[in-house]
Amino acid sequence: MGLLNKINGPQDLKKLKRKDLTSLAKEIRAFVLETVARTGGHLAPSLGVVELILALEYVFDSSRDRIVYDVGHQTYVHKILTGRRDIFPTLRQYGGLSGFPKREESVHDAFNTGHSSTSISAALGFALARERLGEDYRSVAVIGDGAMTGGEAFEALNQAGHLGINLLVVLNDNEMSIAHNVGALSSYLSRLRADPFYTKRKKELESIMKRIPSIGPSMVNAVERLKDSVKHLFVPGMLFEELGFTYLGPINGHNIQELIEVLNKTSGMQGPILLHVLTQKGKGYPPAEQNPDVFHGVGAFNLQTGQVLKTPGPPTYTGIFSDTIVELAAGNNKIVAISAAMTGGTGLSQFAKKYPERFFDVGIAEQNAVTMAAAMALQGLRPVVALYSTFLQRAYDQAVLDVCLQQAPVVFAVDRSGIVGEDGPTHQGAFDISFLRHIPGMSIMAPKDEEELRHMLYTAFLHSVPVAIRYPRGRGIGVELTAGYQELPWGKGEVIARGKDVLLLAVGAMVYPALSVRKILEDCGVSSSVVNARFVKPLDEELILSAVRKHSCIVTLEENVLAGGFGSAVLELLAARGIVHKTLNIGLPDQFIIQGKPDTVKETLGLTPAKMAEKIVFHFCLEGKAKNKAN
Numbered sequence: 001m002g003l004l005n006k007i008n009g010p011q012d013l014k015k016l017k018r019k020d021l022t023s024l025a026k027e028i029r030a031f032v033l034e035t036v037a038r039t040g041g042h043l044a045p046s047l048g049v050v051e052l053i054l055a056l057e058y059v060f061d062s063s064r065d066r067i068v069y070d071v072g073h074q075t076y077v078h079k080i081l082t083g084r085r086d087i088f089p090t091l092r093q094y095g096g097l098s099g100f101p102k103r104e105e106s107v108h109d110a111f112n113t114g115h116s117s118t119s120i121s122a123a124l125g126f127a128l129a130r131e132r133l134g135e136d137y138r139s140v141a142v143i144g145d146g147a148m149t150g151g152e153a154f155e156a157l158n159q160a161g162h163l164g165i166n167l168l169v170v171l172n173d174n175e176m177s178i179a180h181n182v183g184a185l186s187s188y189l190s191r192l193r194a195d196p197f198y199t200k201r202k203k204e205l206e207s208i209m210k211r212i213p214s215i216g217p218s219m220v221n222a223v224e225r226l227k228d229s230v231k232h233l234f235v236p237g238m239l240f241e242e243l244g245f246t247y248l249g250p251i252n253g254h255n256i257q258e259l260i261e262v263l264n265k266t267s268g269m270q271g272p273i274l275l276h277v278l279t280q281k282g283k284g285y286p287p288a289e290q291n292p293d294v295f296h297g298v299g300a301f302n303l304q305t306g307q308v309l310k311t312p313g314p315p316t317y318t319g320i321f322s323d324t325i326v327e328l329a330a331g332n333n334k335i336v337a338i339s340a341a342m343t344g345g346t347g348l349s350q351f352a353k354k355y356p357e358r359f360f361d362v363g364i365a366e367q368n369a370v371t372m373a374a375a376m377a378l379q380g381l382r383p384v385v386a387l388y389s390t391f392l393q394r395a396y397d398q399a400v401l402d403v404c405l406q407q408a409p410v411v412f413a414v415d416r417s418g419i420v421g422e423d424g425p426t427h428q429g430a431f432d433i434s435f436l437r438h439i440p441g442m443s444i445m446a447p448k449d450e451e452e453l454r455h456m457l458y459t460a461f462l463h464s465v466p467v468a469i470r471y472p473r474g475r476g477i478g479v480e481l482t483a484g485y486q487e488l489p490w491g492k493g494e495v496i497a498r499g500k501d502v503l504l505l506a507v508g509a510m511v512y513p514a515l516s517v518r519k520i521l522e523d524c525g526v527s528s529s530v531v532n533a534r535f536v537k538p539l540d541e542e543l544i545l546s547a548v549r550k551h552s553c554i555v556t557l558e559e560n561v562l563a564g565g566f567g568s569a570v571l572e573l574l575a576a577r578g579i580v581h582k583t584l585n586i587g588l589p590d591q592f593i594i595q596g597k598p599d600t601v602k603e604t605l606g607l608t609p610a611k612m613a614e615k616i617v618f619h620f621c622l623e624g625k626a627k628n629k630a631n
């Protein structure tokens, strides 16, 4: 760590001789590896860009130049080089360094990211602000080939090429999204990659063209046409150039000297530039090189063996979804499954393997996934779109117009709903109930445990309506799994414990905690009932209203923001019926939810059973009962 220990900011990096950068890269890799093995995190993306980020920091001034990292999961090296080396070991922990760029953390973080394909739009915005305000800085987007499959990236390329503005897009091409990249663009990049002499030949071609004599305007036009057709013969597509970018590359993204030279050269060039850089995901750590998808985002692991450390426990909700959808598809050949570049994460690998002709990975294109599913459903298929709650945000309009307005029977498997943990605010599944509940024709279920998830999926396919099933990240409760499937009554909840004073109306991941709350309240002399709502929409009005009448205090519990959530739905119901009651809504507050282990985050938000029970006692002034019990 001889060199790295001296780097307290980019100013120290710039003092190094170019030849020392290779040794520094080695030290940085070791430091990233050693830290992420303990904290978990996005290892393979970061290992792949060590040289690229070193070169960017060496050439540019990241406190002034605006460098936008797409997704932002590859910024560990950037953080280490920009004054955050000492706190790097706190990565992704509660109160520690964010795993993504964060303006609040450093002036070197130009733009907060976390969701894919925004970097070119943001860099374009910075470039336009620069022109408008008469300022002088470079605007750079660093985007992966996976992120390039997202529609917003194309929207921004389209605009930037049209404006001809000074902007550098660094395309970090490692042939991988989380898993192998998919799509026509990916094939196009492979062709460019396979043709390292492309740039040289392009230059030769241009000089030949210049030598062709032009006589009169019609001849000029003919020559231009000839140029175009010959260009296309040489280079299939010329996609970026046709969009108005100067294409440079492909260059070796692990050769720091070459990177620095090319980046320096771009300073003197005008207009939008696309620099195509080839890297290897997981570079320098054999287990990550061999399994870049496993090490894309990884938990703590054994550095020597590359073995991911796993504590034994019940199956995960994702695992249950995975098994169930395969089983259901066996009995219904109309079922098709769609993933947006998250086949493994959402549990669709098994389905993809078993039913390759019924599986579609659209790339990082949630909007495309949902609209496509809508049309498939309208033609009689039964698509399930499996997305993380946070990424479903991207396809809100498609859920409204393409799915619900047309009543297309699409099943949304909304994974990672609620608190997700170390990825922090950009990845919490905090909003899905709120942004789905108000869409006419949408139904929403949330299972209390993994067994109920199975029955909910089964039930969803028995109904020809749009339906979202939201379930949390991580392991189930550990309940016994039955062999068959059971149709759950549509729009009906269940009473799972009876009492007198307090009614605990819980949904999804809050049902078991509600039972724990009940136990704590009972110990305090407060009797309560627990209802598992099962459906957020349609709400089981009959059950809720009859239960409300029997209790003096009503509490709703959910892992969703309170605004527009399940509790809101209950309050709306009571208001519509003119019922005035003592109520308390428990859920996520009106703020972005911080990173940290889920239990720690819940503790901070007052969402552990003990804290919730305390809140209930305090809110309804039930201390008297507690005291009586004690006496």
Ligand SMILES: Cc1ncc(C[n+]2csc(CCOP(=O)(O)OP(=O)(O)O)c2C)c(N)n1
Pocket (backbone or CB within 6 Å): 045, 048, 070, 071, 073, 074, 114, 115, 116, 143, 144, 145, 146, 147, 148, 172, 174, 176, 177, 178, 281, 296, 340, 341, 342, 364, 366, 391, 394
């Ligand atoms: C809108 C959205 N959908 C899905 C994801 C999940 N995700 C994070 S990184 C990633 C792959 C990115 O691939 P690439 O841009 O090539 O970067 P690499 O990890 O290969 O460096 C995906 C799908 C996301 N961050 N944002």
